[in-house]
Amino acid sequence: MPTETYGQWMGTPMDERDIDRLLTDSGWGVLSLAEGDEPYSIPVSFGYDGEDIFVALIRDSPESTKFEFVDDGQQARLLVTDIGGRFDWQSIGVTGTARALARDSSDWDHAVETLDDNAWFSTDFERADGIEEITVWRLAVEEVRGLEVREDEN
DSSP, rough: OOGGGHHHHEEOOOOHHHHHHHHHHHHHEEEEEEEEEEEEEEEEEEEEOOSSSEEEEEETTTTOOOHHOOOOOOOOOOOOOEEEEEEEEEEEEEEEEEEEOOOSSSHHHHHHHHHHHSSSSSGGGGGGGTTTEEEEEEEEEEEEEEEEOOOGGG
8 A cells, every 4th residue: 555545644754944944943852862772862952053953951960861972973863843733743853963062163152043043042051050061062964854744634
């Protein structure tokens, strides 16, 4: 049986414009990492500038596990969803290489601006008491796949 028959359940490919819109408008997703064979996923706020994705990881305690799983040059996957119902959803998977940005670089300033524009992030985090460390990561987009089911198409 053709896969189009199951499009209402499995989704159909999203066009590039809709992918860009969701990545720009969403501001949050789930970042998946792995250390060896141990997987780790965390909800994150992210910014998207039309090419790259920026994620700010905040250490608010010495026991913050997420920093044990992310390394410079590591492959990562970001899952972004917008779910309105069983027959009204979008899902995007973005795979790329994570690179830490130096705080004193122009890349840092661009990333923080992007995060401030379309993420659930505030530049106030940089100055907040109780935050031990902020590391901003660029996810250089290597692969993007988006599927959707639109309620008005069923």
